[in-house]
Amino acid sequence: MNKIKLTLREAPKVVLESEVITPDRFLDQSNEEIRASVVYHGKRQKRLDDFFDVDGERSDHIDIHGDLTRVRHIGRGMTRGSVTIHGDVGMHLGAMMSGGAIEVHGNAGDWVGGEMKNGKIHIHGDAGQQVGAAYRGSVIGMRGGTILVDGDAGIEVGMRMRRGLIVIGGAARDFVGLQMKGGTIILCGGAEIRTGAWMQRGTIVSLKQLALMPTFAECGAFNPTFLNVYARHLDQLGIKLPYAEEQGRYLRYSGDRGVPGKGEILIWEPVG
Numbered sequence: 001m002n003k004i005k006l007t008l009r010e011a012p013k014v015v016l017e018s019e020v021i022t023p024d025r026f027l028d029q030s031n032e033e034i035r036a037s038v039v040y041h042g043k044r045q046k047r048l049d050d051f052f053d054v055d056g057e058r059s060d061h062i063d064i065h066g067d068l069t070r071v072r073h074i075g076r077g078m079t080r081g082s083v084t085i086h087g088d089v090g091m092h093l094g095a096m097m098s099g100g101a102i103e104v105h106g107n108a109g110d111w112v113g114g115e116m117k118n119g120k121i122h123i124h125g126d127a128g129q130q131v132g133a134a135y136r137g138s139v140i141g142m143r144g145g146t147i148l149v150d151g152d153a154g155i156e157v158g159m160r161m162r163r164g165l166i167v168i169g170g171a172a173r174d175f176v177g178l179q180m181k182g183g184t185i186i187l188c189g190g191a192e193i194r195t196g197a198w199m200q201r202g203t204i205v206s207l208k209q210l211a212l213m214p215t216f217a218e219c220g221a222f223n224p225t226f227l228n229v230y231a232r233h234l235d236q237l238g239i240k241l242p243y244a245e246e247q248g249r250y251l252r253y254s255g256d257r258g259v260p261g262k263g264e265i266l267i268w269e270p271v272g
Helices: 031-035 228-233
Strands: 004-008 038-041 044-047 052-055 061-065 082-086 100-106 118-123 145-148 165-168 181-187 201-206 217-222 249-257 263-270
Touching: 031 052, 181 228
Parallel strands: 004 061, 061 082, 082 100, 100 118, 118 145, 145 165, 165 181, 181 201, 201 263
Antiparallel strands: 004 052, 038 044, 217 249, 249 263
């Protein structure tokens, strides 16, 4: 497979705005055109090769190496191809993407998959705040696609999301599913406080106990059939989602009734 390799020579001293790093843009560009791509180092306009060594050309598969903590907007709006990052990466990774795949062998900053429409993002480390969330002033967050975070995540995971799937392998912080409008969030390591605050629709699944707000009402215990489908899908990704009756059951809570909302939170209760 023909790939384009970017190697960061030295971590930038201030934030590097680099939304030009996307498979859609590089697919038809020569090596010189890629190297001449415009990035913004603070308020200064620079060339991409002022920071990166560039190997390869005309491909929608990009490999990036280095400490990208101060590099933002990689994969913004991408519709195809793949981006693989070896190291930590900064904010707004895969924001508004509608296709393709991003994989990070490290940690990611805030707003991973902000308002994304489709595609897949897999973070093998931790993620920051607002995973799959709506930007400030926007009424809809994630509209589709899949975000997998193997580690922990910050506040407001899935804020105002409409569709799609978010899986947090570790623990999440406050306000998971804030003002959620649809879609599914799976919390393998539970979450802190105010989970599902003001959610209108959608499903939050937690494999650990949660401290729920009083605006959620218990509605029985059962094993939803749709979780069988999710379990088979996630099993291919190395994520185990229990659903068999002999293993346990899910306690169902509806809310947030302070809105009033028609969302649900399912909390796994193992046998014994």
